[in-house]
Amino acid sequence: MSQAVVEAENLSFRYGEVPVLEDVSLTIHEDDFLAVIGPNGGGKTTLIKLILGLLQPASGRVRVFGAAPEKTRRHIGYIPQYAQFEQNFPVTVEQVALMGRLGHTPMGRRYRDDDREEARRALERVDMAHLAKRQIGGLSGGERQRMLAARALASDPRMLVMDEPTASVDSRVEENFYELLRDLNRDIPIVLVSHDLGFVSAYVNRVACLNRRLVVSSAENVQAQDLEAMYGAPVKMWSHSCEL
Amino acid sequence: MTDGAWIMLTGSLVGVSCALVGSFLVLRRLAMLGDAISHSVLLGIVLAFMLTASRNTIPMLIGAGAVGVLTAFLTDILTRQGKLQSDAAIGVTFTWLFAVGVILVSRYASQIDLDVDCVLHGEILYTPFDTVTMGGRGLGPRAVWMLGGVTLLNLIVIGFGYKQFKICAFDPALAATVGVNVTLWHYVLMGLVSLSTVASFESVGAILVVAMLIVPPNTAYLLTDRLSVMIALACFFGVASAIGGYGLAYMIDGSIAAAMAVVSGAFFVLAALLSPSHGLLGRLLGRRVAGGASSGPADVEGPAATFS
Numbered sequence: 047m048s049q050a051v052v053e054a055e056n057l058s059f060r061y062g063e064v065p066v067l068e069d070v071s072l073t074i075h076e077d078d079f080l081a082v083i084g085p086n087g088g089g090k091t092t093l094i095k096l097i098l099g100l101l102q103p104a105s106g107r108v109r110v111f112g113a114a115p116e117k118t119r120r121h122i123g124y125i126p127q128y129a130q131f132e133q134n135f136p137v138t139v140e141q142v143a144l145m146g147r148l149g150h151t152p153m154g155r156r157y158r159d160d161d162r163e164e165a166r167r168a169l170e171r172v173d174m175a176h177l178a179k180r181q182i183g184g185l186s187g188g189e190r191q192r193m194l195a196a197r198a199l200a201s202d203p204r205m206l207v208m209d210e211p212t213a214s215v216d217s218r219v220e221e222n223f224y225e226l227l228r229d230l231n232r233d234i235p236i237v238l239v240s241h242d243l244g245f246v247s248a249y250v251n252r253v254a255c256l257n258r259r260l261v262v263s264s265a266e267n268v269q270a271q272d273l274e275a276m277y278g279a280p281v282k283m284w285s286h287s288c289e290l
Numbered sequence: 291m292t293d294g295a296w297i298m299l300t301g302s303l304v305g306v307s308c309a310l311v312g313s314f315l316v317l318r319r320l321a322m323l324g325d326a327i328s329h330s331v332l333l334g335i336v337l338a339f340m341l342t343a344s345r346n347t348i349p350m351l352i353g354a355g356a357v358g359v360l361t362a363f364l365t366d367i368l369t370r371q372g373k374l375q376s377d378a379a380i381g382v383t384f385t386w387l388f389a390v391g392v393i394l395v396s397r398y399a400s401q402i403d404l405d406v407d408c409v410l411h412g413e414i415l416y417t418p419f420d421t422v423t424m425g426g427r428g429l430g431p432r433a434v435w436m437l438g439g440v441t442l443l444n445l446i447v448i449g450f451g452y453k454q455f456k457i458c459a460f461d462p463a464l465a466a467t468v469g470v471n472v473t474l475w476h477y478v479l480m481g482l483v484s485l486s487t488v489a490s491f492e493s494v495g496a497i498l499v500v501a502m503l504i505v506p507p508n509t510a511y512l513l514t515d516r517l518s519v520m521i522a523l524a525c526f527f528g529v530a531s532a533i534g535g536y537g538l539a540y541m542i543d544g545s546i547a548a549a550m551a552v553v554s555g556a557f558f559v560l561a562a563l564l565s566p567s568h569g570l571l572g573r574l575l576g577r578r579v580a581g582g583a584s585s586g587p588a589d590v591e592g593p594a595a596t597f598s
Binding site for chain 2 (some may be wrong): 137197
């Protein structure tokens with residue numbers, strides 16, 4: 047049995063009077079490629095923020111790598127839903143990847159050669175090394191997502207957490223991106239938030255269906271009735287496992 | 291040194307200290323918060339005068355710094371808790387704090403050696419006459435010492451926390467996920483903006499200091515794709531505006547502070563027109579070349595081209 051990296055027990059969270067998560071328990075193992083799916087407002091991003099220690103649960107507890115999440119945050123490579131930065135920000139692809147080294151660099155000290163080497167390696171891994179000196183404004187949507195992945199990888203993460211990382215890219219880029227993630231999953235666990243199972247089902251090994259409450263299944267065993275119960279509406283199941 | 295040289299040095303220090311913090315204000319889209327702080331610090335200055343009954347630099351910097359940070363804090367509270375748009379929150383906060391400062395100046399004018407016109411418009415011409423002396427020996431204008439100290443402080447703090455300031459300006463959400471205390475760095479920046487503003491207000495005034503905070507960094511922003519180069523260029527344009535402004539004021543016999551702001555605006559217009567990557571002329575020329583090269587209708591970048 048592979049080791050647990052995230053242990054969430056009976057988590058509840060509410061924004062003001064609005065309950066977002068209720069009694070959510072989830073264990074993520076070191077070889078997991080877990081998709082957290084569910085309708086908008088179902089609590090997916092909130093669960094991610096609890097794992098990152100950016101929010102505190104109203105009740106229950108989360109342990110990440112056996113410690114409080116705010117202490118282990120720098121071991122998690124996070125890729126956000128949208129690139130929220132200004133496209134004309136005066137920064138190059140290489141410098142963005144270097145930001146992933148921030149947690150490894152003491153305050154007041156410049157990035158060292160080995161930090162630059164880590165950033166370069168991360169860019170190579172996502173096939174972005176040739177654009178290292180490019181200002182970020184000139185990147186396509188897919189390249190931006192790869193740059194953010196490089197930034198996450200440069201932090202030498204023990205786990206990758208992504209919030210709808212391909213929301214702003216087309217399906218061909220999405221496919222390439224998931225191929226990259228499958229490759230990365232050989233070394234580290236990956237948690238991926240998505241609003242629909244769609245593409246994701248061909249790559250992940252477990253699926254967590256979240257709409258305030260959580261149902262976890264293996265990717266092959268997600269049942270239509272689970273999804274119907276979660277979305278509150280009839281759901282069609284499509285198979286994405288195409289053999290070429 | 292001649293009076294003119296002291297004035298240019300004072301203006302240059304205003305330019306450098308404001309450019310250092312203004313670069314991050316511009317990148318964080320907080321330019322108007324800089325405007326707000328430049329006005330509301332009046333309250334801090336007046337309170338420092340009233341409490342200490344002197345124009346001692348240190349209490350003035352502390353008072354202005356505290357009110358500047360208070361301005362940022364109240365704006366934040368009104369935006370988050372009061373559900374106001376950030377521009378509305380800024381408008382409510384700084385006008386109120388500034389008005390309280392004006393009332394205090396008018397009510398206790400006899401006890402306060404402070405002129406509202408001077409606060410708003412500055413009087414850089416007189417800065418060489420207000421000197422620091424030690425053991426009977428003149429050490430130069432007080433404004434130069436105060437601005438020099440604040441510029442040095444800005445350099446030290448920004449040098450020390452450069453990576454943190456950069457990531458907070460670039461993507462605050464990411465900064466939080468890698469363990470950077472975004473709120474702390476925000477208020478550190480606001481504190482530095484407040485100190486730079488209050489150190490500069492006697493020279494260029496609370497209104498024109500905004501020009502030095504915002505215009506040189508924006509000029510630099512148009513000319514480079516690297517943050518470190520942008521900050522260096524912003525400092526250069528700050529100094530060039532101060533020296534060029536002094537020359538312009540000398541020629542037309544007009545307000546030195548206003549001339550500095552006008553020259554900084556002229557640099558901005560030139561950069562907006564001539565910048566190789568962001569300039570209007572460059573883009574027009576590029577469009578014409580692209581139009582000339584294409585025999586068919588204008589090229590439209592489709593999804594396939596975008597996500598290559």
